[in-house]
Amino acid sequence: MMIVLAVIRISKKQGQGHPSVATIGDVPNLFGVCVYAFMCHHSLPSLITPIRNKSKLYNLLAADYLLILLFYVLVSFTGIYAFHEIDDLYTLNFSQLDACDESSFITRVKFIQYFFALFLVFTLSTHFPIISIxxxxxxxxxxxxEKRPYTFLVDRIVCPLVALFPPFGIALATNKVEFLVGITGSSAGAGIQYIIPALLVFNARRQTAPSMADENVHRSPFRGYLWIIFVCVWAVLCMIFVTVNHIISRK
Structure with missing residues (x-):
């Protein structure tokens, strides 16, 4: 929907974006985007597991990643040419740009306007209960x-409250969603999406190596330990660059 609306805006010659060919100063932002782009990877196990014949697995994954890349390119290029400035939360660009100028609306359909305005609420409302649990x-x-099982008070009240208080406290303390997204992406996001999986793979390979007598025909082309080191180094670089970008942009 966002791609279609942006294309319509550009086709009507209402596009406000005039991006430069390259901006070296925005390179740190690239690392933050790469961290969030990694979110597509968490769906891979659900794609691979039901496939019985894994002989063409690489071709299927290549097609999957190519499709993901295509959507990223479409969203990115339509956005930079449709809008003068792009918010960190892309859906905010489709909200009302000027309350006194109806011509600034991306679309006049009220349902779509409210949908984009409440899109973040929808996503958080669905994810928050699952993440909290x-x-x-x-x-x-x-x-x-095992020797001291939880009491009813700890099990049903204390543990849920400990999980709920931090997000509620942050929500009451600040409304700068873009800043929070940047912090979680540059630190917690990189750790969860890069470092922890790499360390899990490293330990899993060490534990399963003695029992793997036969060569695995479905082994990954990234099975070398150098790839694990590369992922960890990449994660550290991402955190450094994004943190530097936050510091520079705040000055």
Whole structure:
């Protein structure tokens, strides 16, 4: 929908974007975008598991990544030519640009206007309960002791409150969503999406190597340990560049 609306805006010669060929100063932003682009990877296990014949797995994954890249390119290029300045939360560009000028609307359809304005609310409303339950279960698993099982108070009240208080506190303390997204992407996001999976793969390979007598025909082309080191180094570079970008942009 966003791609179509941006294309319509450009086709009507209402595009406000005049991007430069390259801006070296925005390179740190590229690393932050790469961190969020990695989010497409978490859907791969659900794609691979039901496939019985994995002989053409690489071709399927290549087509999947090519499709993801195509959508990224379409969203990016239509956005930079349709809007003069692009918000960190892209859907905000499709909200009302000028309250006194109806011609500034991306679309006159009220439903679509409200949908884009509330899009972030929809996503958070669906993700927040699931993430909170996962965090609560992780806290219970980390602190669990078989000799001293949880009481009803700790199990049903304390653990859920510990999982709920931080996001509620942050929501009450600030409304700068773009800044929060940048912080989570540059630090927590990089750690969760790069470093932790790399370390899990490293330990899993060490534990399963003695039991793998036969060569795995479905082994990954990135099976070398140098790739794990590369991922960790890349994550550190992402965090450094994005943090520097936050500091520079705040001055």
């Amino acid at each position: 996962t965090l609560r279960n992780n806290l219970k698993a980390i602190c669990y002791n």
